[in-house]
Amino acid sequence: DIQMTQSPSSLSASVGDRVTITCRASQTISSYLNWYQQKPGKAPKLLIYVASSLQSGVPSRFSGSGSGTDFTLTISSLQPEDFATYYCQQSYSTPWTFGQGTKVEIK
Amino acid sequence: QVQLVESGGDLVKPGGSLRLSCAASGFTFSDYYTSWIRQAPGKGLEWVSYINSRRNTVKYADSVKGRFTISRDNAKNSVHLQMNSLRAEDTAVYFCARTNSDWYYFDYWGQGTLVTVSS
Numbered sequence: 001d002i003q004m005t006q007s008p009s010s011l012s013a014s015v016g017d018r019v020t021i022t023c024r025a026s027q028t029i030s031s032y033l034n035w036y037q038q039k040p041g042k043a044p045k046l047l048i049y050v051a052s053s054l055q056s057g058v059p060s061r062f063s064g065s066g067s068g069t070d071f072t073l074t075i076s077s078l079q080p081e082d083f084a085t086y087y088c089q090q091s092y093s094t095p096w097t098f099g100q101g102t103k104v105e106i107k
Numbered sequence: 108q109v110q111l112v113e114s115g116g117d118l119v120k121p122g123g124s125l126r127l128s129c130a131a132s133g134f135t136f137s138d139y140y141t142s143w144i145r146q147a148p149g150k151g152l153e154w155v156s157y158i159n160s161r162r163n164t165v166k167y168a169d170s171v172k173g174r175f176t177i178s179r180d181n182a183k184n185s186v187h188l189q190m191n192s193l194r195a196e197d198t199a200v201y202f203c204a205r206t207n208s209d210w211y212y213f214d215y216w217g218q219g220t221l222v223t224v225s226s
Contacts, residue, residue, distance in 0.1 A: 091211035
């Protein structure tokens with residue numbers, strides 16, 4: 001199985017900050033990497049697919065990059081509604097696996 | 108608009124069975140794969156199973172293989188997850204998700220249904 005490791009597990013940031021979350025795969029996954037945002041009590045929401053494609057309706061402050069084993073989700077200017085938990089997910093091979101999540105909290 | 112609505116979650120005893128359903132609307136259901144993903148209380152996300160659009164390919168996580176069965180009815184725009192021999196560790200919110208058939212990302216999710224396995 002492909003292991004996905006996110007870092008950090010949590011972070012505190014202020015509104016307006018630039019935030020970067022990294023995700024590393026245990027083996028190469030090409031660009032089969034997706035990012036989701038989840039707020040408490042809600043279903044996850046797709047932000048980025050195929051490593052760098054922005055899902056329709058998602059603000060442009062979100063961006064993704066990387067290929068192979070190392071990937072990054074960047075929020076260019078953190079907004080109040082962005083405080084949530086973020087998950088990466090590999091869709092290269094089953095079992096499709098998620099990272100453990102990164103909780104973004106208010107500083 | 109795309110909508111996925113799960114149902115069937117309940118409290119069940121260990122060893123029991125449960126059937127979850129996911130009703131889809133707002134898109135051409137037969138063009139997409141469908142997946143089930145679960146989240147144990149306070150934990151992360153775990154992919155459980157998927158079924159392709161033609162129903163000829165299904166995959167399962169090792170943790171549920173042999174106990175869970177996924178199926179779909181394209182005429183009724185629905186997907187089901189039959190869960191047998193339930194264990195305490197199957198306790199979770201179960202989400203169904205529309206799955207892109209080329210890159211396998213989950214672009215729309217239902218609100219989830221809670222399955223609790225406890226005596």
